């Protein structure tokens with residue numbers, strides 16, 4: 001690479017383990033906090049960034065509007081001694097809305113609907129769970145998380161989302177708000193959720209609808225995306241701890257199957 005070739009770095013990660021990750025409950029937009037393990041993971045995340053040979057120096061931070069994402073970012077910034085950095089928060093970086101599945105136990109949904117449907121809802125590009133309704137305990141649209149979210153004219157209020165729908169609400173924000181900030185900041189930190197990481201890498205690396213099914217995102221392991229001056233991907237994405245990322249991603253894939261034998 002010649003010296004004058006511009007390179008932008010995005011350090012993106014899924015939040016640390018949440019209390020509902022720990023209990024294997026579908027979470028989505030339900031605003032649960034980090035577990036104690038999740039808080040420890042966030043400290044480890046910061047150490048991975050500090051110890052990376054690339055000497056990453058993020059100068060801007062993005063989070064979702066959900067507590068588990070914001071908590072993770074706060075812990076990382078404290079550890080990096082960068083609590084002064086500006087943070088932009090958007091619902092467009094929220095986890096996918098899991099509709100009627102929010103609050104349900106994964107193994108129960110697996111047993112009730114079978115492996116094919118369970119994995120279709122969790123990982124298929126077009127897999128959209130049953131929509132939530134006003135009276136749902138965990139995901140009715142009267143929930144306070146729906147107040148003041150910035151929707152484009154005609155953009156529907158999410159009541160259940162597929163990965164494809166996450167792509168459609170994420171990419172305008174990434175292209176029109178995040179990319180211009182990259183020009184001035186060169187390296188940014190995005191602390192978000194599994195579905196948002198999957199949505200972004202699918203678009204940046206043109207991952208097929210079939211291949212994205214098999215990609216699971218571990219909690220709290222920083223992933224590095226490098227873009228050139230035209231915001232095209234340079235090389236492939238990589239984790240700052242590939243071995244742990246692989247092990248943890250496989251655990252995510254197996255969630256719900258712990259006691260399932262058919």
Ligand SMILES: O=C(O)[C@@H](CO)OP(=O)(O)O
Nearest residue numbers: 025026027028095122194
């Ligand atoms: O429940 C959720 O919101 C997501 C991520 O935690 O779970 P899954 O990985 O099964 O999509």
